[in-house]
Amino acid sequence: KQEVTQIPAALSVPEGENLVLNCSFTDSAIYNLQWFRQDPGKGLTSLLLIQSSQREQTSGRLNASLDKSSGRSTLYIAASQPGDSATYLCAVSGSGGSNYKLTFGKGTLLTVNP
Amino acid sequence: ETGVTQTPRHLVMGMTNKKSLKCEQHLGHNAMYWYKQSAKKPLELMFVYNFKEQTENNSVPSRFSPECPNSSHLFLHLHTLQPEDSALYLCASSPWAGGGDNEQFFGPGTRLTVL
Numbered sequence: 001k002q003e004v005t006q007i008p009a010a011l012s013v014p015e016g017e018n019l020v021l022n023c024s025f026t027d028s029a030i031y032n033l034q035w036f037r038q039d040p041g042k043g044l045t046s047l048l049l050i051q052s053s054q055r056e057q058t059s060g061r062l063n064a065s066l067d068k069s070s071g072r073s074t075l076y077i078a079a080s081q082p083g084d085s086a087t088y089l090c091a092v093s094g095s096g097g098s099n100y101k102l103t104f105g106k107g108t109l110l111t112v113n114p
Numbered sequence: 115e116t117g118v119t120q121t122p123r124h125l126v127m128g129m130t131n132k133k134s135l136k137c138e139q140h141l142g143h144n145a146m147y148w149y150k151q152s153a154k155k156p157l158e159l160m161f162v163y164n165f166k167e168q169t170e171n172n173s174v175p176s177r178f179s180p181e182c183p184n185s186s187h188l189f190l191h192l193h194t195l196q197p198e199d200s201a202l203y204l205c206a207s208s209p210w211a212g213g214g215d216n217e218q219f220f221g222p223g224t225r226l227t228v229l
Binding site: 004031032034036041042043044045046049089091093097099100101102103104105106107 | 116118120145147154155156157159162164170202204206208211212216217218219220221222223225
């Protein structure tokens with residue numbers, strides 16, 4: 001059974017700092033990996049999707065990497081801002097016909113202090 | 115806005131009530147999903163519908179009854195719930211379920227409290 005772990009569970013940084021969020025998964029047979037952002041009491045916003053054949057994806061100040069063989073992904077946030085404060089969730093999808101099944105981690109709660 | 119809407123946003127109900135959650139997507143997708151998010155636990159997939167057919171029931175108790183009348187609408191009918199069912203219920207949609215583009219788009223959720 002796939003398990004996804006996110007470290008750290010919570011992170012507090014001053015504004016302007018670069019930071020890295022970590023995600024690990026136990027079964028490397030994945031179709032892709034997604035990073036989401038969730039604001040308190042709200043739904044999920046997709047940030048980046050990395051296909052299993054890719055090594056990284058970039059969007060603005062965000063860069064996500066994937067090392068499928070070692071079961072790890074990182075989300076790098078450059079020059080953090082208070083508006084980046086949210087919970088960041090990592091999810092992996094099953095391979096083959098089960099690629100719609102997402103397994104989520106518990107998330108990392110990020111607080112960026114002004 | 116993700117193109118997925120959910121109503122109501124907040125719901126408080128007693129254990130003997132019957133209520134329904136509604137989800138609508140405006141993305142032209144063919145797959146829709148219900149997830150449950152409880153405090154301190156990862157999101158849990160509950161049900162999947164692909165082209166209006168249920169393809170996944172993740173051992174969900176029968177007091178939760180989904181309905182998908184068409185590819186744009188998804189309901190979750192609630193009956194005789196327990197306090198431990200209090201959670202954020204999220205709906206999502208994707209182009210289809212089973213291969214190819216599986217990126218899921220989520221609604222804002224319904225915060226359910228069972229008294």
